[in-house]
Amino acid sequence: MARKETQLIIKMTHLARFMVCIMSGARSKLALFLCGCYVVALGAHTGEESVAEHHEAEYYMAAVYEHPSILSLNPLALVSRQEALELMNQNLDIYEQQVMTAAQKGVQIIVFPEDGIHGFNFTRTSIYPFLDFMPSPQVVRWNPCLEPHRFSDTEVLQRLSCMAIRGDMFLVANLGTKQPCHSSDPRCPKDGRYQFNTNVVFSNNGTLVDRYRKHNLYFEAAFDVPLKVDHITFDTPFAGRFGIFTCFDILFFDPTIRLLRDYKVKHVVYPTAWMNQLPLLAAIEIQKAFAVAFGINVLAANVHHPVLGMTGSGIHTPLESFWYHDMENPKSHLIIAQVAKNPVGLIGAENATGETDPSHSKFLKILSGDPYCEKDAQEVHCDEATQWNVNAPPTFHSEMMYDNFTLVPVWGKEGYLHVCSNGFCCYLLYKRPSLSKELYALGVFNGLHTVHGTYYIQVCALVRCGGLGFDTCGQEITEATGIFEFHLWGNFSTSYIFPLFLTSGMTLEVPDQLGWENDHYFLRKSRLSSGLVTAALYGRLYERD
Numbered sequence: 001m002a003r004k005e006t007q008l009i010i011k012m013t014h015l016a017r018f019m020v021c022i023m024s025g026a027r028s029k030l031a032l033f034l035c036g037c038y039v040v041a042l043g044a045h046t047g048e049e050s051v052a053e054h055h056e057a058e059y060y061m062a063a064v065y066e067h068p069s070i071l072s073l074n075p076l077a078l079v080s081r082q083e084a085l086e087l088m089n090q091n092l093d094i095y096e097q098q099v100m101t102a103a104q105k106g107v108q109i110i111v112f113p114e115d116g117i118h119g120f121n122f123t124r125t126s127i128y129p130f131l132d133f134m135p136s137p138q139v140v141r142w143n144p145c146l147e148p149h150r151f152s153d154t155e156v157l158q159r160l161s162c163m164a165i166r167g168d169m170f171l172v173a174n175l176g177t178k179q180p181c182h183s184s185d186p187r188c189p190k191d192g193r194y195q196f197n198t199n200v201v202f203s204n205n206g207t208l209v210d211r212y213r214k215h216n217l218y219f220e221a222a223f224d225v226p227l228k229v230d231h232i233t234f235d236t237p238f239a240g241r242f243g244i245f246t247c248f249d250i251l252f253f254d255p256t257i258r259l260l261r262d263y264k265v266k267h268v269v270y271p272t273a274w275m276n277q278l279p280l281l282a283a284i285e286i287q288k289a290f291a292v293a294f295g296i297n298v299l300a301a302n303v304h305h306p307v308l309g310m311t312g313s314g315i316h317t318p319l320e321s322f323w324y325h326d327m328e329n330p331k332s333h334l335i336i337a338q339v340a341k342n343p344v345g346l347i348g349a350e351n352a353t354g355e356t357d358p359s360h361s362k363f364l365k366i367l368s369g370d371p372y373c374e375k376d377a378q379e380v381h382c383d384e385a386t387q388w389n390v391n392a393p394p395t396f397h398s399e400m401m402y403d404n405f406t407l408v409p410v411w412g413k414e415g416y417l418h419v420c421s422n423g424f425c426c427y428l429l430y431k432r433p434s435l436s437k438e439l440y441a442l443g444v445f446n447g448l449h450t451v452h453g454t455y456y457i458q459v460c461a462l463v464r465c466g467g468l469g470f471d472t473c474g475q476e477i478t479e480a481t482g483i484f485e486f487h488l489w490g491n492f493s494t495s496y497i498f499p500l501f502l503t504s505g506m507t508l509e510v511p512d513q514l515g516w517e518n519d520h521y522f523l524r525k526s527r528l529s530s531g532l533v534t535a536a537l538y539g540r541l542y543e544r545d
Contacts, residue, residue, distance in 0.1 A: 066333045122222040132153055161202050295345030319346070404445070498539075
């Protein structure tokens with residue numbers, strides 16, 4: 001394939017801080033690497049935006065908006081419906097501005113974040129005035145803008161519907177909804193209603209196309225879990241079928257994996273209110289990993305509250321990303337990009353052809369069982385291979401993401417390392433052009449994560465530590481200078497593996513190659529754009545949750 005150039009055109013009026021990163025690549029016989037990215041801080045609420053423009057053929061135009069939502073000063077206080085609407089209309093006014101800006105660029109679908117209209121930290125009672133009544137789109141065909149008096153307490157839905165018409169685009173937003181229930185329902189709450197964290201989808205003519213009720217709540221006492229999991233898709237005339245889920249759902253089988261597995265979804269809209277947690281679960285990091293792992297497009301909109309660690313939105317394809325992450329600037333950001341209707345994924349080991357480079361040859365020799373240098377309890381064995389790590393580095397433990405990882409330091413300019421936990425082993429084959437004054441470590445975790453959610457994970461992670469002490473490995477850092485060429489792999493017990501990849505300055509990277517080789521899953525990368533912060537394979541064993 002000929003070299004493909006990606007152009008980024010940034011339009012702005014009040015530029016506070018500006019960083020643009022463009023990575024273009026070509027498909028070799030082994031791999032395809034292409035990533036476009038940018039981080040821009042622009043004026044809040046004024047419609048300044050980043051626009052990524054490509055060929056028009058086989059693309060659609062999408063937008064996501066990172067919103068610094070106007071919040072209730074006291075979310076525990078009881079207010080009237082009118083007072084609640086006054087607050088929500090302030091946020092909806094901003095949404096409308098963004099829709100009109102996006103419309104000028106020919107956007108066909110726009111995504112707004114979770115909690116962007118009403119905020120968060122409510123009780124079940126205090127959120128009630130903020131809730132719209134939600135009829136089931138499967139039962140009732142309704143255009144709230146054209147039929148505003150059909151149902152009571154639907155003012156927010158009406159405004160969103162009218163925005164979709166005015167902008168002539170599909171619109172995805174998140175709001176709180178209510179649904180009355182009866183005492184004959186054994187699960188009906190004592191107050192006689194269900195309250196849901198709800199995403200809604202409107203077509204460009206304002207019709208309520210569908211709704212998704214969040215299943216995996218994250219410390220959201222104001223909301224109920226739906227009786228049945230919603231597996232929601234909607235069809236568009238410009239890109240076919242989309243799936244939809246919310247925030248914390250991305251880490252669980254239902255609805256997320258089942259939706260992608262069973263419903264032939266190529267595009268996902270993803271409202272979120274994500275608090276970043278490095279080194280493994282920053283917002284843009286997991287969004288990108290999801291797009292790469294499943295070979296799909298992800299349109300992710302986050303709220304913007306840096307003081308709460310909440311930032312990170314993007315339009316992600318398997319091979320390129322257009323994202324925003326800014327922990328310093330309080331202003332909003334609109335991302336607009338043309339997105340392929342049929343996303344192309346990375347080339348894996350199973351269909352890679354042609355000659356391999358020396359590092360990949362070494363990796364394949366190790367996996368095939370050819371002799372290599374290792375040390376057992378009695379003696380060192382080195383046959384026919386480069387004699388690396390004759391003096392095995394020490395194993396140590398450190399907390400990462402609240403889990404007790406087993407790690408080994410990554411010393412020297414080249415080497416081969418492995419570290420194991422509960423029968424799960426991670427391996428690293430690496431080479432560095434020069435050493436930096438930083439400590440890196442290879443870590444492994446195989447077990448049940450139990451803090452801020454309970455779920456089973458298998459993780460292989462190459463991370464830059466916070467300092468030079470072993471106890472700093474796993475700390476949150478965003479800057480690094482260490483450059484690596486490496487293979488990272490493990491004997492995973494699951495096929496659901498997400499490649500997490502960050503370099504200095506919260507820059508997203510795309511692996512050169514991902515795939516299975518001799519029952520091990522691997523990630524391969526050379527030519528980093530900047531210093532490595534995190535390279536990890538994050539496996540989910542849903543059946544063990």
